[in-house]
Amino acid sequence: MTQSVSAATSGGTVGRPFDSGFAVLKPYDPIDAIGIKTACELSGGSRARVIQLCEQYGLGRKIGARWAISKVALHAFLNDDQEGLSAYLAGDRSGPAVICAYRAADVPLPSQRG
Secondary structure: OOOOHHHOOOOOOOOOOOOOOOOOOOOOOOOOEEOHHHHHHHHOOOHHHHHHHHHHHOOEEEEOOEEEEEHHHHHHHHOOOHHHHHHHHOOOOOOHHHHHHHHHOOOOOHHHOO
C-alpha cells in the first residue's frame, strides 16, 4: 500500500535513520536522479518534507547546492518496500530485491544500459 510522504511518521515505517554511508545515487546516475519538484509531485509532499525525508532516510543527497533524489529509493520508501530500499541504500544494484525496486519505479537497471 502506498503511503504519502506527508503521512509518514517521524519514526518512519520504512528505512532507518540517515547515515552518510548510504549509497544513494553512488555512483551518481542521472537516469535514477530526480529533483525536488518531481519528488514532491510523485510523493504528494512539500519541499520541506521531501528534504526532511532525504536527510532522515537517505532517499537523496545534496550535490553542490541542489538535491538529487533517487526515484528508486523514493518509490521503495513510499511503497513500504523495506527489502528493496535497504538493498539499494547498501549499494546493491543487481540483487533480486533491488531489481524489483528498479522495475517498480520504472527505472532501467544499470546492467541494461548501454
